Amino acid sequence: MNPHRNRRITVAAAAAVVLAFTGAACSDDGGGGGGGDDKITVGIKFDQPGLGLKTPDGKYTGFDVDVATYVAKELGHDPSDIVWKEAKSADRETLLQRGDVDFIAATYSINEKRQEKVDFAGPYLLAHQDVLIRADDNTITKPTDLNNKKLCSVTGSTSAQNVKTKIAPNAQLQEYGGYSECLTGLENGVIDALTTDDSILAGFAAQPEFKGKFKLGGFKLSNENYGIGVQKGSELKDQINKALEKMVADGSWQAAVDKNLGPAGYQNEPAPKIGVIVQ
Template identity: 60%
Template sequence: MRLRKATALTASAVALALAATACGGGDDEGGDGGGGGEIVIGIKFDQPGLGLMNPDGDYVGFDVDVATYIAGELGYEPDQIVFEEAPSPERENLLSRGDVDMIVASYSISEEREERVDFAGPYFLAHQDLLVRADYEVPDEEAINDMTLCSVSGSTSAANVQRDFAPDAALEEYNTYSECLTGLENGAIDALTTDDSILAGYAAQETHQGKFALAGLQLSDEYYGVGLPKDSEDLDAVNEAITAMVEDGSWDQFVEEHFGPAGYEPEPAPEIGARP
């Protein structure tokens, strides 16, 4: 499917299409610029602050707002967006199979991934850190080698541990960060390691406040990009949408809403085309 930026002409077409299908099916797959179809976007369902599915079925978080903004710039109304869960190990597969049109899911850009998918952006810069129990201290980076860590299968965080900064650490890999968090709470692991943006979201949850703390280590630079199918024709349009989001102040608004309560202050929005 080719996504197209909305224009006055497409907006008129959308209105006519919606009127014509108000009493009908309207479940076409993959519309052009929102012309009566849907856009399917992969997000995380279990990352507080970034992408979280509430018990009532609503989706909230920074990535959700970014995805909704981009879709709007491409001509899609919120009710034309279908959110699909995008677990870390499956993101490239979801794009290559055509299960989703794009992925906005704390998706760090890497050379290895760029061999299989395209990335628009980046739209966010995070740093890998550790989440530990509140009474647990990590004196320095070297001490990580003596710890049992948990991360998510297929994530850059898991790869970074043994390749870059803690080759002797014991590493447990689960499918979701929520599983890691359970292990951290019951003492089965010493730390959950992933991006500080994700960790801040968990630490700020009402049920976790006071239990966990970030170690405050900047172990890597993680540039979040919007994942697109390889050789996508929509790369420029998505980059334009990200630029508009930053320039009109929406990016700052999303940051304050979702990260402000955690006391987490992220880096300024990175330049389009920046890479690790």
């Protein structure tokens, strides 16, 4: 009815397309010139010491943070260009699909179900599922001992379900919103064991406030291939893979492992080959 109004909408839509394209071009910039307001948004965990942690003073620390910072640098972004966004386990695919983040480095295990929704660069770390128990607990010495135990994991994580399906069908699953909540439950005796990747558990066990309270079970219950999540079909995947290869080659990868996970005595696997998923 109103041709002028229709024209205004068309012009606005065209402008939006141009802006979106320009933004994508900035995000996919593979080299230099990443200063100023050329922001990149990266999803990490905020509650995983040694991997992805937002400290009380507003800093971000951990192995995933160091990997993401290195990758962003190779994509042309200074550390000051990075906008860190919390990527909880249950929210990661949604954040990528909506375009809320450019990429996610958040102890994000590559699996077929997730690959239907997002793409992965990497893997950049091979971890193994394990359990954390109280240091004085002698009732859990092998995986099947988890039967009839209260087993905690985080909503959206596959770890607890993996145990119940394959190892201890009578385990009593308890899903909490974050690892820190599981840890409090474990410390208070409400939970018998916390299960997730050994790298994550080592990060927690190494914290000063938990010294001597917990121990790793030492069960290699699965292989967890950590990848960097990107939107389906994103050109960033190949660029991030090149950055990860460079990080391993120049020694920065091992230095980041030693700095963040070494204090817990974590024995890391060698850096995985890009594109090779260990089953």
